[in-house]
Amino acid sequence: MKSASILISTVILILGLSSCEKGGPLGDDQASLSQSLAAIKTTVQSLPTETLEVEEKERILFIREEEKLAYDVYQAMFDKYGVNVFQNISNSELSHMEAMLLLITKYNLEDPMDKNPRGVFADADLQALYNQLVSQGNVSLLAAYQVGAKIEELDIHDLNLSLAVSNNQDIKVVYDFLNKGSRNHLRSFYKNLVKVGGTYTPVFITQTEFDAIVNTPTEKM
Numbered sequence: 001m002k003s004a005s006i007l008i009s010t011v012i013l014i015l016g017l018s019s020c021e022k023g024g025p026l027g028d029d030q031a032s033l034s035q036s037l038a039a040i041k042t043t044v045q046s047l048p049t050e051t052l053e054v055e056e057k058e059r060i061l062f063i064r065e066e067e068k069l070a071y072d073v074y075q076a077m078f079d080k081y082g083v084n085v086f087q088n089i090s091n092s093e094l095s096h097m098e099a100m101l102l103l104i105t106k107y108n109l110e111d112p113m114d115k116n117p118r119g120v121f122a123d124a125d126l127q128a129l130y131n132q133l134v135s136q137g138n139v140s141l142l143a144a145y146q147v148g149a150k151i152e153e154l155d156i157h158d159l160n161l162s163l164a165v166s167n168n169q170d171i172k173v174v175y176d177f178l179n180k181g182s183r184n185h186l187r188s189f190y191k192n193l194v195k196v197g198g199t200y201t202p203v204f205i206t207q208t209e210f211d212a213i214v215n216t217p218t219e220k221m
Helices: 002-022 030-046 054-081 084-106 124-137 141-164 169-195 207-214
Strands: none
Touching: 030 084, 030 169, 054 084, 054 124, 054 141, 054 169, 084 141, 084 169, 124 141, 141 169, 141 207, 169 207
């Protein structure tokens, strides 16, 4: 347990330094994102392979595809509007997808993404949600920012649910990494939608939780 704590502290330090050097997760270049992912990989591989409960397995596979949903929607919004925030955050989502793949590989699970192209999902609910969000985001740039905020608060909600049913140390490390990223992304989308005169009411987390996130500074990863 002591060695696991040291490993977790080390990865947090490495990721924090990376964020400081590049101005936070939304300003990271590909090299910095790769450095962060490498730190997570080292920690996941160093922690013990523990018994995987059925619910833990289900959550890993679901979160993997949910991160793909975020990536695919943001790529679609970048294609339509050419606004850098969508490209920057989609790069971060790609690192989240890869972090989840580390767990899938470690526990010999079948990747639900397989070779599915953009906008195609194994989970029927995620497929329907993707179609809905892209349609909504295509209305206007403001609507696209609101879609971004909706995705990130949904991610936070689902990651918190996943953490609540997970006992394995390596899984918790990855979920904590994703959760911090999602909170930072929510801050960014909210900031952008306010700039264009928009408002946002959270759907998946409480107003109190939402306010506590968007009214605090970007977290060091």
